[in-house]
Amino acid sequence: MDVLxxxxxxxxxxxxxxxxxxxxxxxxxxxxxxxxxxxxNVQPWAFLVIREPTRLRxxxxxxxxxxxxPTAVVAICLDRKRATTLGGSLDEMMAGVDIGLAAQNIxxxxxxxxxxxxxxxxxxxxxxxxxxxxxxxxxxxxxxxxGYPARLPSSPGRxxxxxxxxxxxxxxxxxx
Amino acid sequence: MxxxxxxxxxxxxxxxxxxxxxxxxxxxxxxxxxAGRLLEIMEEHGMGDDFTKRVLEQIDEExxxxxxEGKGLELADQLSQEFAEYLKAKGSAT
Numbered sequence: 001m002d003v004l005x006x007x008x009x010x011x012x013x014x015x016x017x018x019x020x021x022x023x024x025x026x027x028x029x030x031x032x033x034x035x036x037x038x039x040x041n042v043q044p045w046a047f048l049v050i051r052e053p054t055r056l057r058x059x060x061x062x063x064x065x066x067x068x069x070p071t072a073v074v075a076i077c078l079d080r081k082r083a084t085t086l087g088g089s090l091d092e093m094m095a096g097v098d099i100g101l102a103a104q105n106i107x108x109x110x111x112x113x114x115x116x117x118x119x120x121x122x123x124x125x126x127x128x129x130x131x132x133x134x135x136x137x138x139x140x141x142x143x144x145x146x147g148y149p150a151r152l153p154s155s156p157g158r159x160x161x162x163x164x165x166x167x168x169x170x171x172x173x174x175x176x
Numbered sequence: 177m178x179x180x181x182x183x184x185x186x187x188x189x190x191x192x193x194x195x196x197x198x199x200x201x202x203x204x205x206x207x208x209x210x211a212g213r214l215l216e217i218m219e220e221h222g223m224g225d226d227f228t229k230r231v232l233e234q235i236d237e238e239x240x241x242x243x244x245e246g247k248g249l250e251l252a253d254q255l256s257q258e259f260a261e262y263l264k265a266k267g268s269a270t
Binding site for chain 1: 182183184185186187189190191193194198202206209236239240241242
């Protein structure tokens with residue numbers, strides 16, 4: 001699967017089969033997150049992979065955005081100390097951007113490996129931090145639910161290019 | 177079953193806090209998802225029937241389909257109406 005095909009065919013998958021994901025696949029998708037661009041190469045991220053079924057069921061109770069029953073969840077966390085010491089005055093904003101880019105790499109590589117995934121921000125942050133025993137300064141920002149798709153949704157539709165992209169000047173359509 | 181219900185309790189509590197900062201449409205969706213989670217527990221513990229199975233199937237269409245199809249309110253109306261008919265049919269057996 002090439003990059004363009006992966007981008008256009010990826011969907012947010014919320015329903016998964018019970019088939020476990022091989023550890024090699026989980027390591028691979030997190031490795032791709034490490035290849036994401038990062039402002040100042042700060043790499044203000046840390047990842048926790050949850051695979052154990054009971055912990056996944058419990059995490060689902062603290063994270064309403066986990067709709068189905070994934071067989072793994074990657075918690076993408078902000079390493080606050082790294083962000084603040086290396087990131088400069090834009091640390092918080094840039095860290096959020098970096099984490100979003102890392103999440104996209106996870107979703108695309110998971111898709112390329114035949115998995116499905118969904119990035120989730122709907123969770124109770126302090127409860128999830130406590131449940132996962134995250135150390136001081138490590139904050140959960142996104143949860144990525146992963147598994148083999150039991151159902152692939154159709155495209156939710158996207159805004160038209162001409163509605164959101166202009167050329168040279170705001171409203172310019174030359175080239176669109 | 178107690179463990180399943182406790183996890184559902186956690187879902188209610190975490191949703192209650194999260195909804196304050198989420199899009200308005202997430203409110204009906206969360207409650208439909210909660211209904212789906214409750215129906216799953218009923219199915220797993222042999223407490224379902226044809227009606228609850230049908231309701232779960234319809235909720236699954238909403239929660240596992242494309243994001244923001246916006247059919248949540250329509251589905252809630254429809255399922256509430258069907259539930260009223262279900263209660264009437266069951267009479268005093270509920």
